[in-house]
Amino acid sequence: MRSGRHALSAVLICAAAMTACTVGCTAASDLPSFEEASRQLDHDADTLLGAGLSGPAVRLLDDETCVPGQVRHAVRAEGDLAGPSDGLLARLDALGYDRVADDADLRDDAEDVAVFRNPRTQVTFELTLRPEDGDGVRVIGRTVCYATG
Template identity: 35%
Template structure:
């Protein structure tokens, strides 16, 4: 019985994609991000993708990228990534990887998930390469047409 109720609590792909876009846009507009740089949304979960899914399944992506505000050398990638993680946590996301293992002085990475909605965000912030800020959000995989 619990397996059936857990499945019925999972949002539809359409609902998950809508939340993905809403949360992604909140992150992009947040003071945590705008203090570090400016990003442009390049994909708003508007098409199905089979990347990373089993055959017959699809997911949706939210992508944004941009650069540090000038002068770029005053921005700390790990601090900027940590601030964005804080914003995602305020939106109901949990950290799922210890970013201390994934960063150095030129790289900050956060990986967080809203398990109820089945949405994951990866935020990468780096010095020395453009774009400096990259955000990728994705839904879980769903049966095509489901």
């Protein structure tokens, strides 16, 4: 069961990366700097998580999904929702994120998943509701991969 969850996350990451590359690779010069995208991710994560998730965010630099010589900024938080999950979805919409994949695309018997991306910064948020954990939710936010140096 756990390997299925990891496989689903891997599929989501690949789908988001391919879509981001389709959009971002053709206009790479239009992307904000790594620092600007990281600040935007942190701001949006704080805004999103302040909307009712009872768990601290863990900020990561250089996750292992980028190729050597690239870096990305990521935020991960898990906890219980203090309110309905549609509050998180509405908050992402208000922050300018577009839904790029949702539960209908990514149905899993144990989890409901939605992926949102900001069209300007290409910052992506993946929301996973875990009904087996009651009101459990996992939020992962990422920038695209940026070349170092």
